[in-house]
Amino acid sequence: xxxxxxxxxxxxxxxxxxxxxxxxxxxxxxxxxxxxxxxxxxxxxxxxxxxxxxxxxxxxxxxxxxxxxxxxxxxxxxxxxxxxxxxxxxxxxxxxxxxxxxxxxxxxxxxxxxxxxxxxxxxxxxxxxxxxxxxxxxxxxxxxxxxxxxxxxxxxxxxxxxxxxxxxxxxxxxxxxxxxxxxxxxxxxxxxxxxxxxxxxxxxxxxxxxxxxxxxxxxxxxxxxxxxxxxxxxxxxxxxxxxxxxxxxxxxxxxxxxxxxxxx
Ligand SMILES: Nc1ncnc2c1ncn2[C@@H]1O[C@H](COP(=O)(O)OP(=O)(O)OP(=O)(O)O)[C@@H](O)[C@H]1O
Numbered sequence: 330x331x332x333x334x335x336x337x338x339x340x341x342x343x344x345x346x347x348x349x350x351x352x353x354x355x356x357x358x359x360x361x362x363x364x365x366x367x368x369x370x371x372x373x374x375x376x377x378x379x380x381x382x383x384x385x386x387x388x389x390x391x392x393x394x395x396x397x398x399x400x401x402x403x404x405x406x407x408x409x410x411x412x413x414x415x416x417x418x419x420x421x422x423x424x425x426x427x428x429x430x431x432x433x434x435x436x437x438x439x440x441x442x443x444x445x446x447x448x449x450x451x452x453x454x455x456x457x458x459x460x461x462x463x464x465x466x467x468x469x470x471x472x473x474x475x476x477x478x479x480x481x482x483x484x485x486x487x488x489x490x491x492x493x494x495x496x497x498x499x500x501x502x503x504x505x506x507x508x509x510x511x512x513x514x515x516x517x518x519x520x521x522x523x524x525x526x527x528x529x530x531x532x533x534x535x536x537x538x539x540x541x542x543x544x545x546x547x548x549x550x551x552x553x554x555x556x557x558x559x560x561x562x563x564x565x566x567x568x569x570x571x572x573x574x575x576x577x578x579x580x581x582x583x584x585x586x587x588x589x590x591x592x593x
Contacts, residue, residue, distance in 0.1 A: 364474065366523070367539065368541060370547065383522060423460050423463050423464075430443065431451075433484075451482050531579060
């Protein structure tokens with residue numbers, strides 16, 4: 330038996346005319362069911378490209394993705410993506426945005442009443458039940474991200490793919506949302522692959538942090554296991570030696586890679 334989610338020797342080269350850029354080189358990673366894995370690396374190294382390959386939105390040039398024993402190479406409801414800039418449909422209410430996804434996945438297997446209560450349940454999970462009849466333009470950025478997360482969770486994906494989901498938010502909103510995601514992960518045991526630029530966020534949330542080298546031809550440089558017990562409380566971690574050590578290791582990796590590029 331292999332890993333639950335396997336990224337197997339992924340290579341990606343973009344070609345335009347006669348010019349081609351090799352963005353990812355031999356990226357191999359095994360992720361267990363219920364694991365929270367973050368990918369961190371400098372801007373442009375290929376993190377989003379990698380996530381898009383897992384999502385099936387971009388094809389790999391070589392290698393592939395195996396999820397729960399099956400190769401995946403096109404988008405599917407078993408992999409739900411939450412992007413940095415929410416992608417809610419502006420003409421639908423909060424409820425309707427989530428319901429649309431629920432209907433898409435479950436119209437053949439669950440009754441109308443079940444789909445209705447499942448939609449409400451997922452909005453409650455992210456504390457957005459109270460705003461169910463609002464439209465995206467009437468709610469804040471953080472609330473929109475919550476709805477995006479509810480929509481993704483409601484599809485009951487095998488893997489949740491988060492592409493800098495908190496990147497555009499102010500620090501306080503970001504912290505609230507991180508706490509919500511930690512609670513949801515603890516309660517539901519989701520398998521999560523998340524891209525982030527934020528070292529503290531990576532350490533706080535992850536079981537493992539995958540550090541990418543700079544592109545072109547980015548690879549996995551190091552993988553750091555974050556051996557912090559859960560539940561994790563951000564205030565307790567400020568002085569926690571394991572937390573500080575992990576944070577330092579990631580910062581060091583990023584700093585050294587950056588220096589390398591500057592010197593090259
Ligand atoms: N469709 C495309 N065609 C050509 N090149 C592309 C395409 N998509 C991405 N790239 C290139 O691939 C490289 C990696 O881009 P990607 O967006 O994956 O990086 P990233 O690590 O997610 O960056 P950031 O952290 O800034 O979001 C970049 O050099 C980018 O210009």
